[in-house]
Amino acid sequence: MLTLHDVQAGYGRTTILHGIHVEVRAGEVVTIVGANGAGKTTTLRTVAGLVRPTAGRITFEGEEIGHLPPHEVVARGITLIPEGRQLFPFMSVRDNLRMGAYTPHARDRMRQTMDEVLDLFPRVREKLEQHAGSLSGGEQQMVAIARGMMARPKLLMFDEPSLGLAPIIVSQVFDVVERIVQTGVTVLLVEQNVFRTLSIADRGYVLENGAIVMNDSGAALLRDDHVRRAYLGI
């Protein structure tokens, strides 16, 4: 479904990704684990079109998308739920969700999607008329995920959905991610909570200093000595 082939990318003169290969197949949950600054966020931002690759190819459903601006990547069916939520703070939660369905394809079915998404997020339904900026961090994260779902994506990318949240909220976020996976959406997940992430992932990539050093099934990575030492502290 999504293939990154020898992709290099960075900011200005700084290269972050030194030619990485990543593949996500339809229906899979794939995760990228790695330390801070390894290039996980850059990988997702490059796929989303926010960072332009300096070399290599990114294909989605057989088409080259590496040169597309972000709005065209969204239109193809790839949605990124960014790190730090990035809601529209002075808009109501309802308007935030409406913005999620901005692409023509999603707009046509907005009412139906809104009902489906709110069934998944009953707590969000109670806050529809509030300004997004007035919600708590956990509530904002739920709205950010719900807003991402509004685009009816084929591939949903999560960037650190549990970052900065209280442990009980982190658990709720993972429950939601698992429920989304069950709806059949393909997921590419970047997350600092390596144990829980590898437990739900079909496959995982280990990214170190902008290069993929390992890739295997989630279960195999959980058993791997290097992963256990470096990321699980065992």
Add this chain to the structure above:
Amino acid sequence: MDTFVQLVINGLMLGGLFAIISVGLTLIFGIIRLVNFAHGELLMVGMYLTWLGTTQLGLHPYVLAPPVVLALFVVGLLIQRFILQPLLDARDAHVQIFATVGLSTALINLALLVFGADLYATPSSGVRDSIALGPYRILVGQLVMFVCGIAVVAALHLFMERSYLGRAIRATAQHRAAAQLMGVDVKRIYMVTFGIGAACVGLAAVLVAPIYPASPTVGTYFVLTAFVVVVLGGMGSLHGAFIGALIIGLVDSLSGFYIAPDLKEVVIFGLFITILLLRPTGLFGLGRGSE
């Protein structure tokens, strides 16, 4: 007392005109984060277009509103696309502002080249007729300005709150990167926003032309006042611009009579400095960190 009421009426009517000019300015600032120093010159272009339409085609100035508004909308789109957008990624955000200063100078000199420094009065064709309202009088042109001012602000408000495009414009202002992730083409949003701002000033030009003669530097007077309105209302706030415009219209009218016509600008800009000192975010400003 009669004089006072008449002055208040005059001030509110003038406020309608300031509102139309100011909402365009505040919209461009609020969304694109750009101070458009060429706003007055867009007014000037619109006034010459109105003069041309009335004298060369023999049309009533008000009939020219749709074509002039449309023309300025397109001019605004083109300015954003070909002058400002290439500077979007410039290292220093001030480059765009200087570009609008340059554009302003270029347009003034272009007008000097084409029309010379003479004043071009658009035929007023009934616009200066007055309506009696008991002991008070209102010019037709003043009333039209006031009504248009309210209509423009109300229409823009509805557009921003209710339409998909308006919502996308607000989203872009609140979080540009997140708007892109929703599928918003930010460059297109900026073009449309600048176009709308320019279109507002086009409408103002049509309304002003029959009352005030066109000249290359005509924009300066109106737009300097509009800057005061925008700061008073809170930069980027539509309803702030409307209330600010009415207040400045009143100040203009009352100080021109009770203090001295020559000193009304001193009063207006004195007010400007006072606002900056006491409440720099204006009446309806969002304050610091509102991005």
